[in-house]
Structure formats: structure tokens, C-alpha cells
Amino acid sequence: MRKLIILFFIGLAITVSSCRQDFVFEPSTGGLTFSKDTVYLDTVFNTIGSSTYTLKVYNHSDKDIKIPIIQLGKGQDSKYRMTVDGMTGDNNRIFHNVELLAKDSLFIFIEITNNVPNVNPTQFLYTDQIQFDTGANFQKVELVTLIQDAYFLYPKKFDDGTTETLPIGNEEIYGFFLDENDPINGNEYVWGNDKPYVIYGYAAVPGGKTLNVMPGARIHFHADSGLIVGNGATLKVNGDYSTTAALENEVIFEGDRLEPEYSDVPGQWGTIWLTDGSTNNEINHLTIKNATVGLLIDHNDGNYMTIKNTQIYDSSLRGIYAKTAKIKGENIVINNAGQYALSCSLGGAYEFKHCTFNNNWSSSNQLAVLIDNYYKDENNQQVAFDLEQADFYNCIIFGSNQIEMLMLKSTVNPDTNWTAPLFSRCQIKFNNSNNAYTNDPNYAFLNDTGNIIKNGKTDFQSVYKNKLMIGELSAGNGFGTNVGVPKDLINTTRVSPNIDLGAYQHITFPTN
Incomplete structure (x- = not known):
């Protein structure tokens, strides 16, 4: 019996040992x-x-x-x-x-x-x-x-393994609220120019708070990141004119890939979203590069926001996407967007002076400017909004397609207000082939040859390098009138009667 017990344990040991050596991975x-x-x-x-x-x-x-x-x-x-x-x-x-x-x-x-x-x-x-x-x-x-000294802003990681998120409707997105007493960055409601900011996720400004972006600030957004200005919150971009090529006073929002091959790649980050109810927003001397949507302005609180001396380049969808918004803009340049350079959608009220909206995106569907006052619901029914104002003074609306501006007015709900857009002393790319728009009252400007340049030469310095200065051969040279914007985007004085269209007074291009 004792021998049997010993043999049993030896066999068991051999079996266990064999199993330990024969894991199947x-x-x-x-x-x-x-x-x-x-x-x-x-x-x-x-x-x-x-x-x-x-x-x-x-x-x-x-x-x-x-x-x-x-x-x-x-x-x-x-x-x-x-x-x-x-x-x-x-x-x-x-x-x-x-x-x-x-x-x-x-x-x-x-x-x-x-x-x-x-x-x-x-x-x-x-x-x-x-x-x-x-x-x-x-x-x-x-x-x-x-690898440089920068402010690094991103969602917090909690002890339970979860990550900070932001509630957006019924969803949560990867993001965080700015903190005026952050232990590392200090007051995150003031973005200065002492070192760059790197944003991961969506940085949010909550109601009652103001984000002040100071002259010369450099803000870099990672992929799928951006800035959200909430209901009751305010964004103030306080850029100023720069005197050197270093653009020492310009505020720049762009992606975090700084290699030369990424300099004009669209859609590298999300958007600057001014949400429904954001208030008293002011933007001056801001350059936005390579976003999905440069500025998403979602029904501000009823007061006009101001956008001045601002450039938006290479957006994969839209440069400015305004929905039932109120905007007064001066010296704005938007160049190249996958859909629309400027989209004034779902009604609203807009006044643009000395702006250049150009779209040379390689598509047959892109536009420089879209104006509409409705969307279609899940039943394919139009839901209309009031268009109170859409006035363009001394503007250039141009691009690579035959038509670069469309107006889409709701055909239902006769109580909805539609104030016909006004185009005063503008240059517009619009080839009215087959007279398709001749009898449409919204396109009456097509016959206003004394007030409108239809098509014509823009003489941009370099569309594909985002240089929208016009030259001496531009049809807009001297065509403008005094509308109360005394200086252009690069601080050149406008003097009557030699006022040019668009955001720039004409220049003499270098010969080399």
C-alpha cells in the first residue's frame, strides 16, 4: 500500500510538472x-x-x-x-x-x-x-x-481610472473645464504670450467666465481638440497689429504638428465653438489654421459679436459656420474650405465690411458664401428661421467654381422673415449660365453693374499660399467707398477715393 501511495504522488507530481511546462499560448x-x-x-x-x-x-x-x-x-x-x-x-x-x-x-x-x-x-x-x-x-x-516649455492643458485622470469629460447634450466628450487656480498653469482664463499652449481634448469656458487671449498668444490643438465657450461665457481674443514678420501681436490658433509638410493640411483639429447663449464675444487679430470648422457660432445671445482683422485658412469643412447668429465683421479673410468659406445659416443677422471670402477647394460643390434660413427635419420638412440682415459692403466673394455664392430661402412658413441680402460695392464670382437666376429677386444684384463687379480679375498675390492681398490689376482696385473701416488688415490707411475691395488695400507684388 505504501508503495502505491508513493507512486501516486510521484505520478501526480509528474502530471502537474508536465502541465506547468505545456501551457498553450x-x-x-x-x-x-x-x-x-x-x-x-x-x-x-x-x-x-x-x-x-x-x-x-x-x-x-x-x-x-x-x-x-x-x-x-x-x-x-x-x-x-x-x-x-x-x-x-x-x-x-x-x-x-x-x-x-x-x-x-x-x-x-x-x-x-x-x-x-x-x-x-x-x-x-x-x-x-x-x-x-x-x-x-x-x-x-x-x-x-x-519638449519645450509650454502650458499643457488636458482632461484630468481620476483615482478610479476615469477621465474628465464634458456634458454635451446627451453625450460626454473628451474635455475639461478651465481652472483659474490650476496648481501648475495658474489662471487658465488668461492665455498669455510667455510660452505656447497645447490643448488635448476640448477646453471649456463655463457660464459667467471670460477667457482672455492676449496679444501674441500661440495656441496649439491636438487632433479632435478645440475650445468651447459655454452659455453665459465669453471669449475675448485681444490680438493686435504686428510690425514684424514674427507676428509678435497676432494671436494664432492652429494644430500641434509644426513640421512644414503640415502647414496647410486641413482638418488637423476641431473647432472654436461659441455655443448657444455665449455672450459679448470679441475677436481681433486672430489667425485660425487647419481646423475642421474655424469658428462655429451657434445662436449667440441676441447681441452682435465682433470679428475684426481675422484670417481663417484651410478648414476641412467651413471657415465660419454661423447658425442663427449675429455678427459684425471687418477685415476678415477666409480662404479654402471643404464646403463653405462663410456659412450664414438658419437665419440670423450679419454685417460684413471689407472682407475677402475665397474658396479654391478642389471640388465642384464648394462655395465661398452660403446664406440660408432653414434646415430639413427627420420628416424632410423645412424648419425656417428669420433672416434679419445679411449686408456685405466692399467685399470680395470669389473662388474656382462658376458660382461662388448661393442663397437658399425657405419655401414654407410665410411668417418667417427673410430680408433680402444687400451687396454694396462688391466683387462676386457668379456666372449666371442659362439665366437661371435672372428672375430670382434675391439675385437682383446681378443686374446692378454700377454697384457690383460680376466676376472680373481679383489679382490675388497667391491663393494657394493664403496670400489674398490684391494687386494693381485687380478689378476691386479703387472700386470701394468709405464705410467706416479706416485701416486694412495690415494697418494700411484707406483714403477716399482710392478705397479698394476686400480686406487689403492693393499692393505692388515683388518681382522675384
Whole structure:
């Protein structure tokens, strides 16, 4: 009997030992989860040596898995280094066939070298990814490091693992409220010019608060990021005229990719959203580059907002998208948008003086200006709004299509007010082929040859380089009248009777 007992335990030990050596690891199916979706590392300038950050990777499945590859996206060229459960892999950057038991986790420790600023002195962010299984089951975690001294604003991560979000209607979006007593950035309701701002997610200004953006401020938005000005909140962009090519007083909103190849790529970030009820908004000397929608103005509180000396370039959808808004604009330039440079939609009240709205987007459907007063509901029925005013003085409305402006008036609800838009001393690209618009009263300006230049030469300096200054050969040279805007966008004085159309007085182009 004793021999049988001994044999039993020996057999059991052998069996257990054999099982321990014969785990079957199946290929990963991409169901990994992570403690963070983005790892933010310290500003390299502010850190002595390299900081170490931790990412935890979870296998919640009931199967032992083998991850074919874990690597840094930039491979051996990456300035990041990592270890995976104590393993160093291939030069701390590439790891093959990493095993992970069922219901288990592994740790990745990430560092960054302290010579990142030497990579590209024009960048203030250095980014990469930790990539898991680069085949069909690809997953990733973003890595972000500041390599210049900048204010870095992003949603907070809470102790329970959740991330700060903003309530928008019935949804939550990745974003955060600005804080006037932030322990790192100080008063986030004043954006100054001492160093740039980098925004991740949507920064929000709550009701009763004012965001003041000071002359010379540089604001950089990551992909799917932007600024929201809430009900009862205010945005004041206090830019000013600059005297040097450094644009020392201009406020610039743009993406966070500063490499030259991204300088005119549309849609790199979201929008500046002035929501329903935002109040007393004022914008002066602001340049917006490469957004999805430059300015989304959503039914401000009944008072006119002002937009002066402002440039909006290369928006993937619309430059200004105003919905039942009230705007007074002077010296505005909008160039190139996937749909409309300027969209005055769902009625509202608008007055534009000395503005240049141009759209050379490579599409047959784009427009420089759209004016409408309705939308169609889920039953395809028109829902109409009052258009109180749409006045354009000394403006250029142009582009690459035969028609660059349309007006869409609701055909239902006769009680809805539609004040016919006014075009005084304007140049408009409009080829009325087959006289399709001849009898439409909204297009009466087409016959007003003394007050309107239909088509004609614009003589822009360089549309594709966003240089919308007009030259001596422009049809708008000297065609304007005094409408109370004494200086142009670059501070040139307008003197009667030599007042030009658009945001600029004409210039003599350099010959080289």
C-alpha cells in the first residue's frame, strides 16, 4: 500500500510538472485593455534625466495569449525606451512573442532620452505609440512628451481610472473645464504670450467666465481638440497689429504638428465653438489654421459679436459656420474650405465690411458664401428661421467654381422673415449660365453693374499660399467707398477715393 501511495504522488507530481511546462499560448486577438490610452511624460526641459512612467496591460480573457509584437511606432529611431515585464527586448524598443496568462497583466515601463529637443527645434511635442500586434489585431497607446516649455492643458485622470469629460447634450466628450487656480498653469482664463499652449481634448469656458487671449498668444490643438465657450461665457481674443514678420501681436490658433509638410493640411483639429447663449464675444487679430470648422457660432445671445482683422485658412469643412447668429465683421479673410468659406445659416443677422471670402477647394460643390434660413427635419420638412440682415459692403466673394455664392430661402412658413441680402460695392464670382437666376429677386444684384463687379480679375498675390492681398490689376482696385473701416488688415490707411475691395488695400507684388 505504501508503495502505491508513493507512486501516486510521484505520478501526480509528474502530471502537474508536465502541465506547468505545456501551457498553450494562443495568438492575441486584440482584446487587450490598458490602464491609460495616452501616457503623458514630463517636459524634457523641466526634468533632470529621464522620468519613468508605467503602463499596465490586461488580458481579461480566459485564454493564455502570445502577443506577436510589442514595439515603439518609430522603432529603433524612437527617443522613447521601454521594458516589458523586466525584459529589454531589442534595444528596449521592439519585443517579440510576449506571453500573457489568462486573467493576468504585465507592466511596461517607459522612459524618454533627454536629448529629444535636438530632434526638431520647431516642435514642442514629441509623440510616438506603443503598438501591440501590428497585424489584423492592431492596438496602440499614445505617448506624448513636451519638449519645450509650454502650458499643457488636458482632461484630468481620476483615482478610479476615469477621465474628465464634458456634458454635451446627451453625450460626454473628451474635455475639461478651465481652472483659474490650476496648481501648475495658474489662471487658465488668461492665455498669455510667455510660452505656447497645447490643448488635448476640448477646453471649456463655463457660464459667467471670460477667457482672455492676449496679444501674441500661440495656441496649439491636438487632433479632435478645440475650445468651447459655454452659455453665459465669453471669449475675448485681444490680438493686435504686428510690425514684424514674427507676428509678435497676432494671436494664432492652429494644430500641434509644426513640421512644414503640415502647414496647410486641413482638418488637423476641431473647432472654436461659441455655443448657444455665449455672450459679448470679441475677436481681433486672430489667425485660425487647419481646423475642421474655424469658428462655429451657434445662436449667440441676441447681441452682435465682433470679428475684426481675422484670417481663417484651410478648414476641412467651413471657415465660419454661423447658425442663427449675429455678427459684425471687418477685415476678415477666409480662404479654402471643404464646403463653405462663410456659412450664414438658419437665419440670423450679419454685417460684413471689407472682407475677402475665397474658396479654391478642389471640388465642384464648394462655395465661398452660403446664406440660408432653414434646415430639413427627420420628416424632410423645412424648419425656417428669420433672416434679419445679411449686408456685405466692399467685399470680395470669389473662388474656382462658376458660382461662388448661393442663397437658399425657405419655401414654407410665410411668417418667417427673410430680408433680402444687400451687396454694396462688391466683387462676386457668379456666372449666371442659362439665366437661371435672372428672375430670382434675391439675385437682383446681378443686374446692378454700377454697384457690383460680376466676376472680373481679383489679382490675388497667391491663393494657394493664403496670400489674398490684391494687386494693381485687380478689378476691386479703387472700386470701394468709405464705410467706416479706416485701416486694412495690415494697418494700411484707406483714403477716399482710392478705397479698394476686400480686406487689403492693393499692393505692388515683388518681382522675384
